[in-house]
Amino acid sequence: MSPPIDETKLHAFVGKMLNDLGGAMSVPTVRVGLRLGLFDALDNAPATASELAQRAGGLHQRYVREWALAQAANGYVDFDPVTDRFSLSPEQAMVFANRESPVYLAGAFELVAAMIEAEAKVEECFRQGTGVRWGDHAGCLFCATGAFFRPGYVNNIVQNWIPALDGIEERLRTGAKTADVGCGVGFSTLLMAEAYPESQFVGFDFHEPSIEEARRHAERHGLGDRVRFEVAKAKEIAEDGFDLVTMYDCLHDMGDPRGCAAHMRRILAPDGVWMIVEPIAGDVPADNMNPVGRLYYNASTMICVPTSLDQEVGEALGAQAGEARLSRIIEEGGFETVRRATEGPFNMVLEAR
Numbered sequence: 001m002s003p004p005i006d007e008t009k010l011h012a013f014v015g016k017m018l019n020d021l022g023g024a025m026s027v028p029t030v031r032v033g034l035r036l037g038l039f040d041a042l043d044n045a046p047a048t049a050s051e052l053a054q055r056a057g058g059l060h061q062r063y064v065r066e067w068a069l070a071q072a073a074n075g076y077v078d079f080d081p082v083t084d085r086f087s088l089s090p091e092q093a094m095v096f097a098n099r100e101s102p103v104y105l106a107g108a109f110e111l112v113a114a115m116i117e118a119e120a121k122v123e124e125c126f127r128q129g130t131g132v133r134w135g136d137h138a139g140c141l142f143c144a145t146g147a148f149f150r151p152g153y154v155n156n157i158v159q160n161w162i163p164a165l166d167g168i169e170e171r172l173r174t175g176a177k178t179a180d181v182g183c184g185v186g187f188s189t190l191l192m193a194e195a196y197p198e199s200q201f202v203g204f205d206f207h208e209p210s211i212e213e214a215r216r217h218a219e220r221h222g223l224g225d226r227v228r229f230e231v232a233k234a235k236e237i238a239e240d241g242f243d244l245v246t247m248y249d250c251l252h253d254m255g256d257p258r259g260c261a262a263h264m265r266r267i268l269a270p271d272g273v274w275m276i277v278e279p280i281a282g283d284v285p286a287d288n289m290n291p292v293g294r295l296y297y298n299a300s301t302m303i304c305v306p307t308s309l310d311q312e313v314g315e316a317l318g319a320q321a322g323e324a325r326l327s328r329i330i331e332e333g334g335f336e337t338v339r340r341a342t343e344g345p346f347n348m349v350l351e352a353r
């Protein structure tokens with residue numbers, strides 16, 4: 001006999017589900033609003049639905065009103081029923097309008113959409129035990145991923161993460177050779193290159209469209225030949241003698257992270273340092289039953305595990321591997337010391353020598 005229903009617990013649980021479903025249903029309306037510039041049009045300028053529709057380039061007023069009411073119900077914009085005007089508070093603007101803010105979340109909504117688009121492929125993998133190639137997930141998983149991580153990188157790589165490594169900032173200032181492995185569309189590589197004009201940077205990734213996009217970004221930044229982007233699997237990078245190798249949110253996606261670690265050791269100069277930025281996680285699943293762990297476990301099921309299982313070895317560390325397991329893999333690749341140099345709410349930064 002199943003245990004009796006506790007009405008209080010049921011109400012609390014259904015309340016939570018209402019909230020969660022509201023969040024899920026906001027994904028398409030938020031994306032539409034971001035693409036049509038509706039959040040931007042409200043930044044610093046309250047508007048009625050008609051004014052907003054005009055301001056966003058002459059959109060259909062009825063759609064804009066329903067959209068704005070949906071965002072007000074979401075709590076993503078404010079609504080004044082007396083003036084019938086919608087507005088963006090400074091905090092809401094940080095999330096939906098200010099692209100340089102650490103909590104600009106447009107990329108997160110893109111990532112959710114990419115996860116939904118790849119549902120059928122991943123579902124089949126559950127049956128077959130196969131993986132999904134990074135480039136095959138969804139229309140633009142790689143653009144969404146770049147956009148998702150960019151705010152964290154803009155606000156942390158140069159300000160917090162590099163300075164936390166022993167002696168590396170100084171070497172980058174005077175001139176060091178750096179490889180950014182698994183660089184995706186290259187935001188991390190370009191941020192470092194802009195901050196350290198005496199140093200050389202090479203971004204490597206096995207996904208050709210990402211590298212092509214990274215090259216386009218580099219051209220726009222005008223950093224010349226100090227920055228290059230090359231298509232290469234992590235384990236097959238031929239250049240060596242790097243003072244610093246960085247890996248941003250990608251070691252756990254690799255099929256053979258242990259083999260990659262061994263190769264990073266080979267391409268580093270003898271006194272070189274490997275910086276591994278990974279999702280923050282505790283060492284046991286029970287430590288990750290929190291809002292951040294929730295995001296990562298869901299993304300990991302749909303993206304990280306299938307990406308790794310598609311490759312040789314298929315270690316499938318997942319996005320919540322934790323420091324102990326990552327350190328073990330890194331040490332098995334031949335590194336003597338691994339330490340947590342620093343951490344933030346979403347990432348931990350490991351330094352290996």
Ligand SMILES: C[S@@+](CC[C@H](N)C(=O)[O-])C[C@H]1O[C@@H](n2cnc3c(N)ncnc32)[C@H](O)[C@@H]1O
Nearest residue numbers: 146149182183184205206207233234248250254
């Ligand atoms: C989650 S994305 C992170 C991309 C980028 N570092 C960023 O933070 O935006 C993982 C990246 O790892 C790359 N990747 C996965 N396995 C790889 C491998 N074995 N060799 C090279 N790149 C790999 C993917 O192509 C993808 O760009």
